[in-house]
Amino acid sequence: MSDETRFTQEEVDQFRTALTGVEEVKTHIKDQKAAGEGVAEKQVELDKRVDDLLEAIDPTDIKEKIARIETKLSRKDSGDGGYEEKRADLSKQMKASGLAKWYTNNMKAVPEEVKALLVNDGSSAGFLVPDDYRTEIIEQLAVELDPIRQYARVIKTDRNSVTIPTKTAHAAGSWIGEGGTITADTTLAFGQVEIPTHKQAIAYDVSREMLEDSAFDIASILMQEFTQETESDAGIAFVSGSGSNQPEGFILNAGIVANYVASGTDASITSDWAWAQQLMVKIKQNYMQNAITTMNRTTYGLLLSNADGEARPYMLPDASKSLPLSLYGRPIVLSVTMPDVASDAEPIAYGDFRQGYCIVDKTGLQVQVDPFTQNMTDKIRYVAIRRVGGAVINDEAIAVVKCATS
Numbered sequence: 201m202s203d204e205t206r207f208t209q210e211e212v213d214q215f216r217t218a219l220t221g222v223e224e225v226k227t228h229i230k231d232q233k234a235a236g237e238g239v240a241e242k243q244v245e246l247d248k249r250v251d252d253l254l255e256a257i258d259p260t261d262i263k264e265k266i267a268r269i270e271t272k273l274s275r276k277d278s279g280d281g282g283y284e285e286k287r288a289d290l291s292k293q294m295k296a297s298g299l300a301k302w303y304t305n306n307m308k309a310v311p312e313e314v315k316a317l318l319v320n321d322g323s324s325a326g327f328l329v330p331d332d333y334r335t336e337i338i339e340q341l342a343v344e345l346d347p348i349r350q351y352a353r354v355i356k357t358d359r360n361s362v363t364i365p366t367k368t369a370h371a372a373g374s375w376i377g378e379g380g381t382i383t384a385d386t387t388l389a390f391g392q393v394e395i396p397t398h399k400q401a402i403a404y405d406v407s408r409e410m411l412e413d414s415a416f417d418i419a420s421i422l423m424q425e426f427t428q429e430t431e432s433d434a435g436i437a438f439v440s441g442s443g444s445n446q447p448e449g450f451i452l453n454a455g456i457v458a459n460y461v462a463s464g465t466d467a468s469i470t471s472d473w474a475w476a477q478q479l480m481v482k483i484k485q486n487y488m489q490n491a492i493t494t495m496n497r498t499t500y501g502l503l504l505s506n507a508d509g510e511a512r513p514y515m516l517p518d519a520s521k522s523l524p525l526s527l528y529g530r531p532i533v534l535s536v537t538m539p540d541v542a543s544d545a546e547p548i549a550y551g552d553f554r555q556g557y558c559i560v561d562k563t564g565l566q567v568q569v570d571p572f573t574q575n576m577t578d579k580i581r582y583v584a585i586r587r588v589g590g591a592v593i594n595d596e597a598i599a600v601v602k603c604a605t606s
Contacts, residue, residue, distance in 0.1 A: 346435025346537045351492055351553040353593070355560050361396040362560045364593050397562040397589040398446050400430045405579040419582075426584035427565055438559065438590045439537040447590030450557050451539070451546040455595025459483075460546065460602040467543035467603045469499070471506045473514050475601055479550050480528050482599035487552040493527045495548045496538040503527075541603060548601035556597030562587040 355362055371388040404422060411418055440449035450456055461478045464470030483491065495503075507513045515527070525532045530550070539545045570581040592598070 346432070346438065346535055347533050348435065348438045348494070348535065348537075348553060348557070349559055351533070352438070352557040352559050352590075353554050355558060357397070357560055357562055359397075359562070361394050361589070362558075364393045364395065364558060366391045366393055366593060393558075393591055393593050395558055395560045395589045395591045395593075397560055397587040400433060400584075400586045400588065402426050402429055402584045404582050405574050405577075406582060408578050408580065411580060422582050423565075423567060423584075426567065426582075430565065430584065430586045430588075434588050434590070435535075436537045438557070439535070440539065441590070443591070447559075447588065448592060449590075450553075450592050450598055451549060451600055453592040453595055456556075456592060456598050456600055457546070457602070459595065459599045461599060463541075463547075463601050463603045465604060467541070467545075467605065469502055469506075469541055469547070469601070469603075473506060473508075476514070476527060479548070479599060479601060480530070483551050484596055487555055487597045488530075490552045490554065491550060492531045492533045492553065493548065493550045494533045494535045494538055496536060496540065497534050498540050499538070499547045500532065500534060502541060543603060544605045545603050546600040547603065549598060550600075551598030553598065556592060556594045558591060558593045560589040562589075 367389070368391040369387050369389040371385045373385070374383065376382060404426075406418060406422070434447065437447040437449060440451055441447040442449070442452065459482060461475050461482055463475050469475070479493075480488075504513070504515055506515070527550075538549070539547050541547045565584060565586045568583045568585070570583055573581045
């Protein structure tokens, strides 16, 4: 950092002196109250001493310097480089000087610049859940909450969106005889699908007593709860999200909805299984090899009770499993986020989701610890933020069973 953005030794000494003095005054007041000796007589003298100590630090000068630092740090493209190192250096200075603690404990109106530095700093407040731990939790929860992530294409990025190239029309070849003219193809066409990432957020206030007195690691419990909740919400969006400020759900994609198989003549799944036979051939053959069928357990229970005219169940038990988990040889994947059988619903989907759906993860789950917002109630606010996107990239790879409206 340049001199104009670095705290001088004189300023550091001022911070330390003021902090030490204020702590001494607090201790003195506490001792006087405990002894019951002349508190009222000493109050004016102590108040003046505190005022003198605080006047030693010019909040205006500090605020201006922080503003210059933030301006300099925000110029990521200025050629200076080392953005994260400079921010870490600033945070280290603030802690070493006592400025961070002084503002937290003694200022009622904390400048927004200082709040941002304190709340977002890794070692004192906010932290980023390690990638390996976050990935482990998400992978464990994916099976329980929604398995689509296991079968879809998953991309990690540090950008706000990802663009996936797509092929919208195939090339057309031709047979020609000896000496014939080869004509250039004009039918091959390409397009693209842009998948933006969307922000998920959860805020939870924890009392200081719970944090300090609990026999459990509250921070770890909150982190797991935040991870579970954000993954659960994301799983719902991957299936039925609107695409507006959240991922696009595949059962709401216009191309997939148009490629549906009717469940029957009413808002139910017919027991003759004509829909199942049609579903198996609804997608193109090159997507059938890795296709899965997904539904929730309620729908699965309905299918288990279906039988042909001879009372033979369509879904026969697999000798290696307690329940049959395949439909015409293709795996059945139970998903808690798939809708129930109901009027105009799409309770069953079938296809190669790796070819048909893409999930985009930006960075990891970021947890910030905010000691300011609920300070007057002596609570600490934990804020979890995560960015994830999802969209259909090939509507020919997935088909759905659609119930009638009546």
